[in-house]
Amino acid sequence: xxxxxxxxxxxxxxxxxxxxxxxxxxxxxxxxxxxxxxxxxxxxxxxxxxxxxxxxxxxxxxxxxxxxxxxxxxxxxxxxxxxxxxxxxxxxxxxxxxxxxxxxxxxxxxxxxxxxxxxxxxxxxxxxxxxxxxxxxxxxxxxxxxxxxxxxxxxxxxxxxxxxxxxxxxxxxxxxxxxxxxxxxxxxxxxxxxxxxxxxxxxxxxxxxxxxxxxxxxxxxxxxxxxxxxxxxxxxxxxxxxxxxxxxxxxxxxxxxxxxxxxxxxxxxxxxxxxxxxxxxxxxxxxxxxxxxxxxxxxxxxxxxxxxxxxxxxxxxxxxxxxxxxxxxxxxxxxxxxxxxxxxxxxxxxxxxxxxxxxxxxxxxxxxxxxxxxxxxxxxxxxxxxxxxxxxxxxxxxxxxxxxxxxxxxxxxxxxxxxxxxxxxxxxxxxxxxxxxxxxxxxxxxxxxxxxxxxxxxxxxxxxxxxxxxxxxxxxxxxxxxxxxxxxxxxxxxxxxxxxxxxxxxxxxxxxxxxxxxxxxxxxxxxxxxxxxxxxxxxxxxxxxxxxxxxxxxxxxxxxxxxxxxxxxxxxxxxxxxxxxxxxxxxxxxxxxxxxxxxxxxxxxxxxxxxxxxxxxxxxxxxxxxxxxxxxxxxxxxxxxxxxxxxxxxxxxxxxxxxxxxxxxxxxxxxxxxxxxxxxxxxxxxxxxxxxxxxxxxxxxxxxxxxxxxxxxxxxxxxxxxxxxxxxxxxxxxxxxxxxxxxxxxxxxxxxxxxxxxxxxxxxxxxxxxxxxxxxxxxxxxxxxxxxxxxxxxxxxxxxxxx
Numbered sequence: 001x002x003x004x005x006x007x008x009x010x011x012x013x014x015x016x017x018x019x020x021x022x023x024x025x026x027x028x029x030x031x032x033x034x035x036x037x038x039x040x041x042x043x044x045x046x047x048x049x050x051x052x053x054x055x056x057x058x059x060x061x062x063x064x065x066x067x068x069x070x071x072x073x074x075x076x077x078x079x080x081x082x083x084x085x086x087x088x089x090x091x092x093x094x095x096x097x098x099x100x101x102x103x104x105x106x107x108x109x110x111x112x113x114x115x116x117x118x119x120x121x122x123x124x125x126x127x128x129x130x131x132x133x134x135x136x137x138x139x140x141x142x143x144x145x146x147x148x149x150x151x152x153x154x155x156x157x158x159x160x161x162x163x164x165x166x167x168x169x170x171x172x173x174x175x176x177x178x179x180x181x182x183x184x185x186x187x188x189x190x191x192x193x194x195x196x197x198x199x200x201x202x203x204x205x206x207x208x209x210x211x212x213x214x215x216x217x218x219x220x221x222x223x224x225x226x227x228x229x230x231x232x233x234x235x236x237x238x239x240x241x242x243x244x245x246x247x248x249x250x251x252x253x254x255x256x257x258x259x260x261x262x263x264x265x266x267x268x269x270x271x272x273x274x275x276x277x278x279x280x281x282x283x284x285x286x287x288x289x290x291x292x293x294x295x296x297x298x299x300x301x302x303x304x305x306x307x308x309x310x311x312x313x314x315x316x317x318x319x320x321x322x323x324x325x326x327x328x329x330x331x332x333x334x335x336x337x338x339x340x341x342x343x344x345x346x347x348x349x350x351x352x353x354x355x356x357x358x359x360x361x362x363x364x365x366x367x368x369x370x371x372x373x374x375x376x377x378x379x380x381x382x383x384x385x386x387x388x389x390x391x392x393x394x395x396x397x398x399x400x401x402x403x404x405x406x407x408x409x410x411x412x413x414x415x416x417x418x419x420x421x422x423x424x425x426x427x428x429x430x431x432x433x434x435x436x437x438x439x440x441x442x443x444x445x446x447x448x449x450x451x452x453x454x455x456x457x458x459x460x461x462x463x464x465x466x467x468x469x470x471x472x473x474x475x476x477x478x479x480x481x482x483x484x485x486x487x488x489x490x491x492x493x494x495x496x497x498x499x500x501x502x503x504x505x506x507x508x509x510x511x512x513x514x515x516x517x518x519x520x521x522x523x524x525x526x527x528x529x530x531x532x533x534x535x536x537x538x539x540x541x542x543x544x545x546x547x548x549x550x551x552x553x554x555x556x557x558x559x560x561x562x563x564x565x566x567x568x569x570x571x572x573x574x575x576x577x578x579x580x581x582x583x584x585x586x587x588x589x590x591x592x593x594x595x596x597x598x599x600x601x602x603x604x605x606x607x608x609x610x611x612x613x614x615x616x617x618x619x620x621x622x623x624x625x626x627x628x629x630x631x632x633x634x635x636x637x638x639x640x641x642x643x644x645x646x647x648x649x650x651x652x653x654x655x656x657x658x659x660x661x662x663x664x665x666x667x668x669x670x671x672x673x674x675x676x677x678x679x680x681x682x683x684x685x686x687x688x689x690x691x692x693x694x695x696x697x698x699x700x701x702x703x704x705x706x707x708x709x710x711x712x713x714x715x716x717x718x719x720x721x722x723x724x725x726x727x728x729x730x731x732x733x734x735x736x737x738x739x740x741x742x743x744x745x746x747x748x749x750x751x752x753x754x755x756x757x758x759x760x761x762x763x764x765x766x767x768x769x770x771x772x773x774x775x776x777x778x779x780x781x782x783x784x785x786x787x788x789x790x791x792x793x794x795x796x797x798x799x800x801x802x803x
Contacts, residue, residue, distance in 0.1 A: 577609065
């Protein structure tokens with residue numbers, strides 16, 4: 001799995017000049033005040049991996065995935081900007097650049113790198129404070145959607161939805177087509193002409209042979225080809241006009257019989273639609289609430305994307321806790337989405353009715369295209385059939401009505417079924433009468449009946465085949481869907497159990513001995529459908545949900561952080577690093593310490609990039625994580641250079657050694673003084689040495705003599721051993737005089753020999769407090785209550801210490 005060796009960023013966000021970070025695959029703790037550019041590092045990372053910066057990708061800031069706001073505003077217009085990452089696998093090394101014209105280029109165009117980036121985009125690599133609780137306070141549906149997206153179940157859910165959608169579509173097609181009605185119409189024509197039903201070929205061919213028996217053709221019908229041959233053999237060119245008339249009225253009989261068979265279904269569908277429509281009209285608030293849903297969703301987006309960062313409502317401008325506001329919005333949206341579900345059900349009823357009506361209208365329109373309707377003698381028939389079409393169109397007009405209009409009662413809008421039945425009967429009787437008009441011409445009558453029966457049977461076979469295909473598809477899809485649901489839910493439940501265990505483990509690590517435990521992600525079902533996920537937990541041994549109802553903001557943040565960390569463990573298969581950007585802002589001291597311990601203990605195999613502006617947290621955990629191999633960095637910012645890295649104690653020590661090797665006294669005395677101040681701050685903190693109170697930043701700029709005095713005073717009261725070995729008065733004498741004198745404008749010219757003496761004395765004093773074995777300073781937190789000794793982390797270095 002990938003870890004980062006080095007980061008180089010230039011010209012991106014708050015980073016103006018080159019910001020080099022040599023990580024060598026190690027975790028790093030980065031401190032910087034607000035505005036020093038910590039989040040610029042996170043933004044650059046997000047752009048490198050995801051080609052956008054989410055919180056900058058809005059209409060107000062920039063339409064091009066945040067690129068408009070990506071370039072540092074102080075770099076020259078012609079100068080480009082970039083981020084370069086080097087990994088433990090050099091195949092992934094890449095520099096991503098943004099030109100002055102905002103065009104993007106990358107140095108690595110290999111398939112291996114492209115595949116790596118594509119895989120990384122589905123992983124959890126970055127957590128900002130503003131995103132900390134999004135999953136916890138999200139709606140049940142959003143939790144399910146988000147979780148399915150993270151675990152790769154989105155496609156599974158899409159397939160499930162597609163199966164359900166297609167099974168439903170086929171079921172509606174079968175219902176709207178009313179195949180049984182269509183087949184009955186064709187069988188009526190067959191019975192009328194053959195005098196029997198003919199559902200299978202054996203019956204149809206048998207009836208056909210009975211029909212032609214009088215002609216004594218010396219042939220037996222065994223196939224449709226035989227029928228066609230017989231028809232051609234007995235066809236008469238003289239009676240074409242009469243035959244066209246018979247076919248015309250048979251066609252009217254067929255089409256309107258089909259419409260007649262669909263009337264009841266149309267009326268039933270309209271009645272169901274009318275009931276739902278009227279229910280909405282009875283509660284006008286439902287309509288108003290639905291109109292608010294879009295507003296609430298937009299507000300949710302504004303808050304989730306951190307466009308509004310402070311604790312107030314952007315609509316009414318009143319003060320309001322942001323987390324509570326998001327939670328309330330989610331609850332309102334969830335409530336309104338149930339109402340939207342009812343509206344969707346109404347729309348589905350409307351769509352079903354519309355499909356039924358339109359299908360029958362198209363059937364009638366195809367009939368009205370018959371050429372004979374252009375003749376004056378059929379004008380009355382045309383108008384009557386147009387009347388049936390108009391009756392169908394009235395249903396369509398009702399579907400167009402808004403909730404403010406009154407919907408026609410089912411009894412007020414209907415097709416006159418009695419009139420339609422009379423018309424169908426008239427067409428049937430007319431067709432038969434025309435056929436019987438040639439009763440003396442047996443060959444003509446047999447031809448007409450065989451032709452009508454053959455046409456009807458072919459249509460019957462086509463309808464039956466279409467129905468059979470769709471029915472098999474419906475049954476197959478329903479069986480697949482049923483099995484799919486079972487397997488998906490089994491897999492999801494198994495995953496949720498494992499995932500919940502990790503979340504609970506991380507949460508209880510940060511919150512031991514509290515009354516919140518047994519945290520679980522529980523799937524929710526409605527009508528056998530997975531509709532969401534809720535967070536369930538035991539609170540004073542009672543099962544509760546949701547978290548925001550009972551937990552404090554700090555605890556909710558712990559839960560959000562636990563979810564992210566569990567996601568990293570469960571889903572990150574390409575990368576073994578992640579960024580936490582100022583995620584502990586609302587944590588109290590105990591949570592902060594346990595959070596640092598959680599990272600150090602349970603994520604020791606991962607490369608963690610931890611950024612914070614909390615000085616107390618930084619000082620609390622820096623010595624602990626440093627002993628575990630973490631790098632420690634301090635970010636600074638200036639208009640001239642942008643974000644930079646302050647030289648830490650380790651860097652100063654290297655610089656001091658290098659100057660001694662080069663015999664370079666320039667600034668050496670000042671470096672030694674600053675180094676001494678930095679180290680003695682840590683010593684004073686660890687042994688709880690009392691120093692005079694100072695306000696704010698003055699407290700952080702204590703001089704070496706003051707710190708040495710405080711440490712000396714503390715150890716003098718606790719025991720002789722440490723006091724004598726440290727010999728702080730020795731350091732306060734000539735060494736500090738030289739250090740202070742050389743660090744200010746003074747005529748005193750120090751020699752390299754003077755500085756070497758000073759350095760050796762300071763090193764002896766510092767190493768009195770520092771263990772080379774565990775790389776930790778002695779500290780009160782390692783105090784041995786039995787032996788009354790202050791110790792280092794491993795216990796190899798210890799001194800008597802009076803209580």
